[in-house]
Each structure stands twice: as C-alpha cells, then as structure tokens.
Amino acid sequence: MLDADARILILDDDADVAYAARMLLRRRYAAVDMLHDPARLHSVLARGVPDVVLLDFNFTPGRTDGAEGLAALDVLRRQPRPPAVIALTAYADVPLAVEALKRGAADFITKPWDNARLVAAVDAALAGRRPAAVGAPCALMGESQPMRAVRAMIAGVAPPEANVMVLGENGVGKELVAQAIHAQSRRAQATFLAVDMGALPESTFESELFGHRKGAFTDAKADRPGRFQAARGGTLFLDEIGNMPLPAQAKLLTALERREVTPIGADRPESVDVRIVSATNLDEARLFDPAVFRADLLFRLNTIVLRVPPLRERRDDVPLLLRHYLALYERQYGRPARTIAPAALDALCTHPWPGNVRALRHACERAVILGAQADYRIDDFGLAPGAPAAPVTVALREDATLSALERDAIAAALAQAQGNISHAARMLGVSRAALYRKLDKHGI
Numbered sequence: 040m041l042d043a044d045a046r047i048l049i050l051d052d053d054a055d056v057a058y059a060a061r062m063l064l065r066r067r068y069a070a071v072d073m074l075h076d077p078a079r080l081h082s083v084l085a086r087g088v089p090d091v092v093l094l095d096f097n098f099t100p101g102r103t104d105g106a107e108g109l110a111a112l113d114v115l116r117r118q119p120r121p122p123a124v125i126a127l128t129a130y131a132d133v134p135l136a137v138e139a140l141k142r143g144a145a146d147f148i149t150k151p152w153d154n155a156r157l158v159a160a161v162d163a164a165l166a167g168r169r170p171a172a173v174g175a176p177c178a179l180m181g182e183s184q185p186m187r188a189v190r191a192m193i194a195g196v197a198p199p200e201a202n203v204m205v206l207g208e209n210g211v212g213k214e215l216v217a218q219a220i221h222a223q224s225r226r227a228q229a230t231f232l233a234v235d236m237g238a239l240p241e242s243t244f245e246s247e248l249f250g251h252r253k254g255a256f257t258d259a260k261a262d263r264p265g266r267f268q269a270a271r272g273g274t275l276f277l278d279e280i281g282n283m284p285l286p287a288q289a290k291l292l293t294a295l296e297r298r299e300v301t302p303i304g305a306d307r308p309e310s311v312d313v314r315i316v317s318a319t320n321l322d323e324a325r326l327f328d329p330a331v332f333r334a335d336l337l338f339r340l341n342t343i344v345l346r347v348p349p350l351r352e353r354r355d356d357v358p359l360l361l362r363h364y365l366a367l368y369e370r371q372y373g374r375p376a377r378t379i380a381p382a383a384l385d386a387l388c389t390h391p392w393p394g395n396v397r398a399l400r401h402a403c404e405r406a407v408i409l410g411a412q413a414d415y416r417i418d419d420f421g422l423a424p425g426a427p428a429a430p431v432t433v434a435l436r437e438d439a440t441l442s443a444l445e446r447d448a449i450a451a452a453l454a455q456a457q458g459n460i461s462h463a464a465r466m467l468g469v470s471r472a473a474l475y476r477k478l479d480k481h482g483i
C-alpha cells in the first residue's frame with residue numbers, strides 16, 4: 040500500500056545511511072529523495088517543499104556540534120509551508136536533541152535506527168503535518184455554545200498543574216485543545232511535546248519515553264533522552280492514549296506515580312517535571328473497561344476531563360470553519376477568493392462530518408484545488424451532497440475480541456469504499472495515517 044502523496048527528503052552526507060533509509064521508506068512512500076549536501080537545500084526547496092525531512096546534524100567530517108543541522112532546520116522551518124523535520128544524529132547528545140525539538144523538529148531518531156521506529160516517526164510526522172501544515176499553529180476556532188464552553192474550560196484548567204484528559208472523536212481538535220492548555224499555563228515558554236502513544240512500537244516504548252544509557256542494549260550506541268526528559272519543564276501531550284497495550288500502561292503509571300523515570304540501563308531514576316495532557320478517541324464506556332485501560336492509570340490521567348464535542352453537535356461552527364480554511368488554502372495555492380453557493384453551504388452545514396474538523400479542512404483544500412466554477416459547489420468538496428457516509432456495520436460474533444472487531448470494521452469499510460483509503464478512513468472516523476497503521480497491524 041504505497042502512499043503516493045507524501046514527499047520525503049533524506050538530508051544526510053553519508054550516502055550509505057541515506058540509501059538505507061530510502062530503501063526502507065520506499066516500501067511505503069513513493070517519493071523519497073536524497074540530498075547529501077546542505078548547501079544545495081535552497082535549490083531543492085525551490086522545486087517544492089517536501090512533507091517530511093529526515094535531517095542529519097553533522098556534515099563536515101569531524102564536526103559533532105550539530106550547528107550545520109540546526110542551520111538547515113531553521114531554513115526548513117522558515118518555509119511558508121514548513122515540512123515536518125525528524126532529526127537524525129549519530130551523536131545522541133541530550134542538548135542537541137532538545138534544541139532540535141525546541142527549534143521545531145517534530146521528532147528525533149538516533150543512528151543506527153530501529154526500522155519500525157523510523158517508519159512510525161515518519162507516519163506520525165505526516166499525520167501531524169498534513170492537516171496542520173500552514174503557518175503558525177491554528178487557533179481553536181468556533182463561536183458555538185459548546186465551543187465557548189470548551190474555551191472557558193481551557194481557561195479554567197490551564198493554570199493549575201492538574202493532569203487533563205481530552206476526550207473526543209478523531210479530528211475534533213483534541214491536540215489544539217492541549218496546545219491551548221499549554222499556551223495558557225505557566226509552562227507556555229517551555230516545550231510542548233506531542234507523542235502518539237498508539238504509534239510507539241511496544242518493543243521500544245520504554246526507551247522512547249524514558250530514554251536509555253549507552254550500551255543498555257545492542258543498538259544503544261550513546262545515551263539518549265526520552266520524551267519525558269525532552270519535555271522537562273513543559274507539557275507532554277500523550278495522544279491516542281487509548282491505543283496503548285496494557286504492559287505499556289503499567290510502565291507509564293509507575294512514571295506518573297513517582298514523577299520520575301529510569302532510562303534503560305541507568306542505575307537510578309531521574310525526576311522529571313512535566314505536565315501531562317492526554318487524549319483519546321475511545322468512548323468513556325471503553326475507557327472504563329479494565330480489559331482496555333487500567334483504572335489506576337485512568338485516575339492518574341483524568342484529574343480533569345475535557346470533552347470536545349463532534350462537529351455535528353456544533354453545526355453553527357461549520358460556516359466559520361469553512362470560511363477560515365477556504366481562505367487559508369486560497370492564499371496558499373494563490374487562488375482567487377470565492378464564495379460558497381447557497382445550496383452547497385446548506386449541504387455542508389447538514390453533512391454529519393464523521394471525520395470532524397480535520398475532514399472539513401481536507402474538503403476545503405480539495406475544493407480550492409479542484410473547484411472550477413465562479414463559486415464553490417458541493418461536488419468540489421468531495422462529499423456526497425447531504426448524504427451521510429454509509430455506516431460501517433460489523434456483525435458481533437460470540438468469540439469476537441476487540442481486535443477482531445476492529446479488523447472486521449476496517450475490512451468492511453474498505454469493501455464499502457472499494458479500496459479507497461481516504462473514503463474508508465472517513466467512514467471509520469480516523470486519519471489516513473492511522474488507517475495505514477491499523478492495516479499494517481492487522482496485516483490487511
């Protein structure tokens with residue numbers, strides 16, 4: 040299942056390393072380019088900015104200070120539509136990794152990498168970037184009564200240091216809510232670090248979150264900080280928390296209870312001062328099922344619960360969001376400003392939006408690119424006018440496990456969507472990247 044849309048650039052002076060990464064990523068992404076010399080970055084960017092850049096930090100032989108990589112990172116971050124940058128370094132020193140994150144890198148990986156971890160990082164970077172790619176982080180918009188209530192709640196919960204759990208369907212804006220909580224807290228000047236807990240491979244979960252010491256295992260060539268250390272003093276956003284396997288939940292619980300983490304191979308724990316905001320799209324019945332989520336971890340995380348309502352329950356926000364995102368993409372693609380034909384606006388306001396604001400945003404981008412009339416028509420948005428996406432129905436079998444039901448639901452959605460990943464993802468209310476991960480997981 041090759042992703043034909045994503046463009047990935049590997050910027051590394053070591054040709055062997057770049058080829059190895061390219062070979063791995065080409066199994067999944069059609070467009071993977073390499074560049075060995077950062078001096079040529081400007082000319083490459085002039086031909087088009089990639090979606091994800093894997094960026095080495097030292098190019099000149101003998102240099103280990105990472106300054107060349109940081110300079111390239113600044114160039115990339117200054118692009119009008121900056122790519123997600125994954126820092127790659129053979130010298131896993133803590134200050135450089137943290138500096139890269141502070142300057143806007145989405146993630147960091149140490150060489151030699153774990154293949155599953157690298158692919159998961161690229162997936163997560165793509166999932167995070169595609170919807171939120173333009174300019175500064177987007178404000179949480181909406182003037183409906185439910186959105187005003189969400190904003191009032193954010194203002195109330197941001198200053199105290201309590202852990203907040205954000206609940207809501209895919210694409211409702213949970214991450215934006217978490218960013219707003221961080222921005223209104225005393226930690227606003229420190230790091231906000233988002234981790235997709237569902238995408239962390241179980242085998243490297245501990246090392247990713249808590250770090251490891253040089254020599255702790257075969258590939259541990261140097262000390263490496265975990266996400267907890269990288270977010271020190273700031274906010275750690277644990278996204279897709281409902282997708283964590285139970286053993287990983289136990290490890291996370293210990294860290295939260297003790298407010299300290301032990302890097303793999305270290306002989307003593309390190310205390311970490313981070314505020315935890317978590318999010319899940321699981322409904323509360325599932326979340327309270329001990330077979331899915333540990334009750335003790337839940338009570339650590341959900342001191343305050345903030346529910347973000349789905350877009351269909353705040354339809355008053357639809358016109359505002361449409362205007363905002365159409366204008367945004369008109370500017371981005373250099374297209375003239377257009378209005379929405381009245382019939383199209385009616386249909387868009389009554390559409391159930393199973394993929395919520397993310398789907399609306401994608402629909403606006405599509406309309407700006409494909410719309411060929413003087414005003415926007417419903418067909419431009421790629422939705423069947425007024426018709427809700429057909430529900431995916433799965434027969435309950437007596438022996439059905441949650442995982443088997445998920446597999447059946449995905450298979451049913453794919454069949455209904457005739458293999459179209461975007462349609463299937465919309466029906467299931469997940470992002471394309473999340474669906475790809477699940478296809479992998481179930482071997483579909």
Ligand SMILES: Nc1ncnc2c1ncn2[C@@H]1O[C@H](COP(=O)(O)OP(=O)(O)OP(=O)(O)O)[C@@H](O)[C@H]1O
Nearest residue numbers: 170171177179180209210211212213214215396397
């Ligand atoms: N209230 C809003 N105003 C403007 N944009 C929004 C709003 N809510 C969501 N968006 C946009 O929709 C997209 C999805 O938002 P976000 O990633 O915060 O959702 P999410 O609930 O965390 O999704 P997921 O559960 O899939 O991780 C982003 O591009 C975001 O900018």
